[in-house]
Amino acid sequence: MTAAPRPNTWSQWPDANGRFGEFGGRYVAETLMPLVLDLEAEYARAKADPAFDAEFQDLLKNYVGRPSPMYFAERLTEHFGGAKIYFKREELNHTGAHKINNCVGQVLLARRMGKTRIIAETGAGQHGVATATVCARFGLPCVVFMGETDVERQKPNVFRMRLLGAEVMPVSSGTGTLKDAMNEALRDWVTNVANTFYVIGTVAGPHPYPMLVRDFQSVIGREAKQQILEAEGRLPDALVACIGGGSNAIGLFHPFLEDEGVRMIGVEASGFGVETGKHAASLSGGQPGILHGNRTYLLQDENGQITDAHSISAGLDYPGIGPEHSFLHETGRAEYRTCTDAEALEAFQLCSRLEGIIPALESAHALARTGEIAKELGPDGLIVVNLSGRGDKDIFSVAKHLGMEI
């Protein structure tokens, strides 16, 4: 039915059924189906409404602090001795990561739809904090589901969410990590359909979530394109971003998809190594399957049971990936590499020392692959890395891994 995509039609996806090629869709219980159809219709109306965009842009500028800078990482560039490296500084956003771009958009949608209660799932806590922040701004009650394991390893963010007035619900089912938090959020949503809006934190979930989260995050790539043209007078050779669900990566990539000369490199978390089975690299070590509303690459066993993801970074510790990434992977438009816990830890320290920027452990995964990409491209090359979040939240766990006491 769908012909192979032509190079200049990347932005046509998803199709009317919420599919990116073979991926995506709306795999939800019937109770939720009318809701996701409503959301799709309301989002289409919001997109056509200049007032919606005006409010969104105003909040991005004055509340989030956009545009985020494009920074030439001079010392890192010298250190690797290859292509010029720029950072898209998403870590300077309010709440310290790219996550808030999407939360502002979704909370505005929730208000438009007359929803009076917000729920969200969170792994590292960045999406939870961002959602709690925007809910505080608009006076909406907010419940954040967070795996028990993550509540333990991300205490500062748990405290932040509570300070912002959100209720944090520790989830003990399953393995107590991000996927279980998402299961529990779906259970809450199905129970409170009338008044509740589910703010999904990444480009996953049933259609239209992967599309609307991408659209809200695409501000990253639109700004980056303009900024790099201003700074260098040309488009970059490569974009690099870490991938959990993949929202910061798709936000950076999407506005460049039709620029054929721009390579896109997503970096998945390979934990102790893909070969050990203890990793979170869905594309590199998974198979297509159906979970949390969409068809995409998943970590699973031969019986179709979902297997536990592992990553040093709680934000990447998810056994799936956004369906558009699965599509970009299969079509070859984007390439996906991996980074181990150890490599991320090393990049975390390197960036801190050379650039005076403490990156989030998530973003450190992208940085860890940047050196080799810089060398592949050579001194004439140009790279933009999405510095998706700041690392303040990670200092306790990094100290522990390095055997230091704080």
Place this chain on the structure above:
Amino acid sequence: MGADRIAQAFAACAKEGRAAFVGYLMADDPTPDISLGNIQALAAAGADVIELGAPFTDPMADGVAIQKAAQRALAAGGSLSGTLEIARRFRIVNTSTPLIVMGYANPIHRMGFSEFARRAAEAGVDGVITVDLPPEEDAPLRTELARNGLAVIRLATPTTTEGRMARVADGAAGFVYYVSVAGVTGAGVGAEADIAAGVNRARKASNLPVAVGFGVRTPDQAAVFARIADGVVVGSALVEEVRAAVESGQPESSVNRISVVAEALSNAISSARTLRSVH
């Protein structure tokens, strides 16, 4: 047999002037052998249709009781293949009670829709409920099941509007499963009047029997639904008996526990309409 066996079971109940008792248990919970004994006991105690849960690691439409049942089953080595094996063993001794496999899309997707449909038919399964395959997404599985004579049983819910009900009915087979309340399995029960209205919406759109489930725990509740619908589904309350048996240290005692609870439910459902006419 497939869809026909389901139709016959509902027709037989209708002829007796009563609703069908649809009982749910998780396959391989707590072990394959005890699980087989439990579903045989459920049939013997009067279940007209049996839903066999296929365990999944991420059962996002289920409440705690069925989540825990899935974890027990997985710990015992349960899988979709294991579920079909239980069905096959049950079918050797029982050829009349319809068997419905109820589960999530990913294990079926992983086995392959065509392979699953063939193996399910061979095992004597009659219908399939896949919680996370709404009408918009179930065509690939539905085609394969239909080729093997198996029914896709669709769910209708309180959020399924009259307009959408036609979409649910189109392609549905076996019976329509009306979810009594917006929520997960084993949660609270919706108001009787709302459920009756929902069942009527489903009946207007489909000629299939309508069974009501989610949140039916006691014989009294079952009797209420038996007056409204063509079938009453009880799951969490039965699964809880398996949990209680496991926790008591005598998992095999679940067979007796299920017999007792299922008989009470069966009696309540069978006599519900007669009792009302006496009032």
